Amino acid sequence: MLTLTELSVGMRFRPYIVRCDHALVQAYCSILGLTNPIYVDESAARDATLPGRIVPPGLAAVIARNAYLQDRAMPAGGVLTSHSLTIEKPLLVGEMAVAEAFVIARKQSRGREYVTLRCDIGGGQPASRRMSVELVVMWPPEMQ
């Protein structure tokens, strides 16, 4: 479990690396019922003047979350309160996403703790930045 006491401003997490392969994108689309062909059909993507099938941008939020949790659990009661996303270039299906998260702020309000995290997501070899995610999480205190 990732506890509040571990989160200090400036803290950087080790890079989280995930391959955004066809199976992942297919599962994402299937669960949500998405039918946009630019995620699964190479010719449709190129017809849309994209360089190839792209990873759905919504996956960035999931990658960012995994980049700071790193297979640890979120304490019960944690709530995502705000989110921002900047897309510079798409990730392409089959590429390796490299995500680096860090803590940029902490604050208390009405007795609650809020942690602001940023995650830069790169792709390719070497990785170049494609997207940035910034989110605020209301982080529950450790259980006594």
Place this chain on the structure above:
Amino acid sequence: MRTWPQRMVEMPRLEFHPTQTMISAWAELTRDWNPLHTDPAYAASTRFGGTIAHGHLALAFINEWAMAWAGPRWSLGGRLIGIRFVAPIRPGRTYAISGLGLTDGSTAGAVLFAVVDIESGRECVVGRAELDRSRSHRPATHST
């Protein structure tokens, strides 16, 4: 109730209907097994009174709505800014994402949007989407 700015034009609308099956499958895909999302008995004992969808599941649909608005250009220069989660997204209900954009050409790439529970009319997620037109819709090349 939100007061929308003057001189706005209506944008595309996207409806989605989260189910517990969808939310549980999403938990498996994203490795986010918080019982607030997956365990109806546990969730019923919390202040939410039942399971709720993951924040990143709502973000996935918001990105699809942005794709419907901006087309593939969204993946080349889209921004979601200041998204706030103001009420939970619950299984078994139907939600609509819609927005309004300024007609003024200088700011045509900016939209205020909301995810609304159709039955109650309650806003659940609100934010702003922008499209960086200077970066959008380049030819199909993808240097790293």
